[in-house]
Amino acid sequence: MKIRRFYGKDMREALKQVKDELGGEAVIMSNKKHADGIEIVAAYDKEPDAQLMPNKSEPTSKASQTRKTPTLSEIIGDSGPDSLKALLEKQSQSASPTQIKDLKQVPEKQQQVYSSNAVAAQQNNQQQDALKEMRQELSSLRHILQFQVSGLIEQEKNRKHPLHGYLLQRLQQMGISDALAEEVVSYAPEEADERQSWLFLLKLLANRLQTKPDDILSQPGVVALMGPTGTGKTTTIAKLAAQAAHKYGVEQVAIITLDNYRIGAYEQIATYGKIIGCSVKQAQNSNELSDLLYQFRNKRLVLVDTAGFSQKDARLIKQLETMKQNSCANIRNYLVMQANCQYRVMQQTVNEYRQISLQGCILTKLDECYSLGEVISVAIENKLKICYLADGQRVPEDLQSASTKFLITSAAKLYKKYGLIHTSANHVNNAVVAV
Template sequence: MKIRRFVGIDMREALRKVKDELGADAVIMSTRKTSEGIELTAAFDKEQPNARVKAEPSISVKPTPTLSEIIGDSGPDSLRQLLEQQQAQASKPAGEPAIAKPSVKRPAPAEHYSHTSHNDNSAKPDDRQVSVTPSDLQDVKEELASLRNVLSFQVAALSQQQKQAKNPLHGYLHHQLQAMGITPALCDQFISYLPSDADEREAWLALLKLMANRLHIEGHQLLSQSGVVAMVGPTGAGKTTTVAKLAARYAQKYGAEHVAMVTIDTYRIAAYEQLSTYGKIIGCVVKKAQSGEELADVLYQLRHKKMILIDTAGFSQRDARLIGQLRDFSTGINMPINYYLVAQANAQYASLQGVVEAYKNVKIQGCIFTKLDECYSLGEMLSIAIAYNLPLSFITDGQKVPEDIATANGKNLISLAARLYKKYKLHHTSNHIAANAARAV
């Protein structure tokens, strides 16, 4: 049996192609509409009419359905009759009633049309084979993921529009907080606690108070305690200067003979010389150690000091040596070490998040944010402090030793963040961006 597919603009053209290719005795197996027109699947048996088809014992052979079974009970039983009926309808004068089109039945499964066994490859409807590779499946998955992301973005935008339409004041305040640098998740949390009858000023002050209450202030008792304190953090955060500021403050309170500074930064050039210069100004002892054993010996020599401040080396938060150094230098030390995280307040949210995640396995006693004098916005730093419940201890806002350091205060930080937002509102980058965009065009 020979099985072929034919596509025509309409039924007449498709039937003509069937007749030209397979003859008038072909059997129509199925019909369906496609974007190109009408598609017919036709079959023609080359064997003699009286030839008997033997089927394998395990496979039941079902007779081929007639044309009337496929296109309807009222249809003709052969292609020749169907063509004659089509021509008769086309030549019928206007005004005469048209013959109703036969209803098309749903085609039966493909295995009902085969006169041969399932192992006969000659009964395939089409010689073309479509192969699907893993790369094709991956492209489909990526396309679906892209569509899902677009839909999620649209749904989120619609949800946000509905919220703003329901309560315009909340939508306005949400926009203000985001412009300050607060993350959208925290904005939603803060706004959910606002009283329903508050006006704009009352609501804004309530938001600032909520943020101040969420800040965790702890660890500022460092200057009134004794022990060993290590400053850790990424490179460029200002650990060395912070160690010098804390040592100077401690020396002012208890005397320079009760404080000592130690550096284990063996990577940065002149790290010991810089700390030694600060030590001469303060009048305290400065030591260095290049291994865990040396650090243990140095700490034993300085055991009579009330406060020992350790300056560690700075690495990128993605550098494995950052944590490995702390592990190596803490080996063999018998006295406890309190770790304080030093981070830049003017860093991006993602960078601060990476720093906090890098030290998640280290028990941090306090957090010191530096370079507040270089900030145009404090929202990113506040968002990190609130999201990770960081214990804020000190802030620094300059290079002067020991003046430019102060204990952290939640109310003062939130007030500073509000003043920076009111003063700059991130406009310090808008003109630069606009100029670059115009130059690019």
């Protein structure tokens, strides 16, 4: 005889398992309730083992042959039903009609519960979507109200101080950032007229702007030009090398390039070096850069041309690490920026290249600018010193030392030529330099 255990969430399911696996003649030994359901212990007969079979050589009595095998109930002394069929009949007889009806309605009730849960979940999702949409609408209304309130505040300021509002608008049209323009206008004198106030603001911007004229050529050492691609680093190095060779001699100038990515980069700088007459070498990594710097240790000026990467390019970090590893050589790093870039682009460029110490910056492509207020704002807000200005492709003529007066005057003239409403239409197709 074999004994098996069956588990179900209720008596109906457990008895069904017994009937399906052991048949209707199985014997129920016990049943227990658990937290997860019902446990039933059932037994069923199997074929007799060989050791229990009677020996053919021994005679058996007629009474023993006709005697039936005792049931499990007789062995354990239980007077309950032996088979599963009898147990089901007994339960059906003892159960009341109400219990039977409730037992039949159990699946229907469960289905109703599942349906109600699904409806509740759907309603909850709809409520969440409605709440999200309501929050978005409130956020939009808040932004609109903030815009309207700021407009009203601005109108009130302009009503009380019309001159300040006019000057603020002129500075913004000139390309000066909003924060810097508001800060500068706050110092404008109340009793002065429009022209005097405008000249006062330009002088104030000139005082805030920092320059280092002729900083690279006047001091010996190693100078590296950094900056994004397309800013004109290679051409600027050629201009600096040509001016230094003319001033100190070609044997006192050397050029090292780290640009191993751009096709023809070394050939371009090598051609400049051949024309100028100075030495040009290429470094593949920081070790080769260190060796070349030691080789050129007796040169008055060594110019390092770095590869141009976007501020979003991961290779920029690797190049900056190369420059940091050679910090023992006392390399002076200068940032090369296009003066005709957007304010945010220049601001992000300065933030990325601040990982290394910057001695100053060189502004290029001034001949392509329609305004200079953006680059002036970036230089003032980041306290970045401007050293040189490049306004053309000629080597070495189109490179001059930075001048605060020249930059502010140029910015004002560009604003007068392209920024004013009554003059912008006359020069929309004219891209020549305004100075």
